[in-house]
């Protein structure tokens with residue numbers, strides 16, 4: 744039941760993570776598109792200035808025929824020359840903007856196809872998670888039914904206290920004491936408590952973690968299970 748609840752709890756988080764990935768990619772793409780738009784506008788303004796400069800050169804050339812002195816001629820030629828240099832630099836600049844636009848466009852189309860892939864796999868994952876949620880909810884329903892049969896004979900106050908603790912600790916709230924230690928928090932249980940646990944007449948609490956505790960040896964299967972865990976842990980560390 745605990746395993747089912749934990750998996751169910753994780754599903755909304757996983758769905759949210761999927762959405763976050765998508766939103767992040769979409770924002771990135773939006774930003775790149777806005778930058779591209781700026782580049783287009785910049786190119787248009789540079790092209791319009793270049794047209795003005797070309798026009799200026801043309802009209803200056805026409806005026807050359809009407810000059811009355813060598814001084815006027817020299818001044819007009821200087822003007823043409825400087826405008827020509829401006830226009831030349833601007834053409835180069837436009838070429839660079841054009842390169843940048845080309846790169847940005849291919850980057851954007853790559854991002855668009857990536858986004859498409861991510862969107863598709865997110866939709867698939869979402870479907871899978873929804874299926875899992877339904878399956879888990881059905882399983883939880885069944886487990887709840889059998890749990891309520893099992894708890895029918897338990898003292899209601901005790902059951903309430905147990906449920907509260909189970910919610911708070913997000914997990915097991917009734918744990919075995921094995922080899923004088925609480926198996927949840929691993930702290931040693933005082934001798935007096937241990938003696939009472941062995942008697943098994945009441946449910947006690949671990950004074951360190953607050954969980955309800957019982958003596959593992961009341962259940963031989965439990966001892967076997969705990970020994971197996973300890974053996975496994977030893978095997979890992981040696």
Ligand SMILES: [Zn+2]
Nearest residue numbers: 925928949952
């Ligand atoms: Zn404890």
